[in-house]
Amino acid sequence: MFVLGIDPGLSTCGFGVVEQISGSGTQRTRIEAVSLGVIRTDPAEPQAVRLATQMHELRSLISEFQPSVVAVERVFFQANVRTAIGVAQVAGLAMALGAAAGVEVVEYTPTQVKQAVAGWGGADKEQMKRMVGELLALPGPPEPADAADAAAVALCHLSQAPWRGAATHARARVLLPASDAATPPP
């Protein structure tokens, strides 16, 4: 199954399509990166045009990959209010487009994502990038950071989903090799 993770933003919206491939015989269930990237819009354009661009690209992603789940990082409003409105609006587009396509839509808080992927809620950007790179067996930490963040949201969903079954590891470490499971990230 494909999970489309979204790190919403008006200037830069990260996306990460990851696939869980069920193990059979001696093979472990594994997770692969299918497509990671960002949708950028030009700050010189009117906000409505930038939102239309995000809407178009998000719709294309859903149409191309037909994910089973759209997982969106939940919006908070501690930060800059103007930025937060754009973040909320792009999150809303992703949620509306997902639901309109008949896809399950879920939200995770930044803390849930960090806990699931790095094993603790205080992980910083660099730790998250490194963990995403390791969990997806990429040659290195994915760039840009927003793509890594989006992949992390998708990985968070896979770690939380109830169907992952009894054979996998404890919640926060389901995605880690067993030898690393007790080691906090450096």
Added chain:
Amino acid sequence: MFVLGIDPGLSTCGFGVVEQISGSGTQRTRIEAVSLGVIRTDPAEPQAVRLATQMHELRSLISEFQPSVVAVERVFFQANVRTAIGVAQVAGLAMALGAAAGVEVVEYTPTQVKQAVAGWGGADKEQMKRMVGELLALPGPPEPADAADAAAVALCHLSQAPWRGAATHARARVLLPASDAATPPP
């Protein structure tokens, strides 16, 4: 020309399609209500489904009326943050759909709308409803309030648009009969 005014909200999104009909000969330019109403969503549904409903209905309105302008009330964040996120998201849907359809999208603050329609920025809900009813020559104040608010946003746009021409009245009172122009609303 049609103007589609939007008073965004997740539970209740007001819309008001108004038409400016240019005068000729002895006829004054006048403004008529074409369609006023609200799009409601069920609070028991998941947020993504509610956003998809709003998206679908807003797209239908734009497709049906083909407005020249989508005028949206600008979102602020003083109030309840959870509500504000839904408001921002529905505003974002309206803006994205408008721009995607090639329609001009504009935003007005609540104060701009009140000033344009009631003549002062401190007008209350009842005054606004009454003024909208008068300006659109309706039999009474439109209900529900969100539909009236949306029509007010559209009327605000018509009062501000530079093309309204030199023959019309001063900005805040362009929509009022001359005899009422100097009288504050009761």
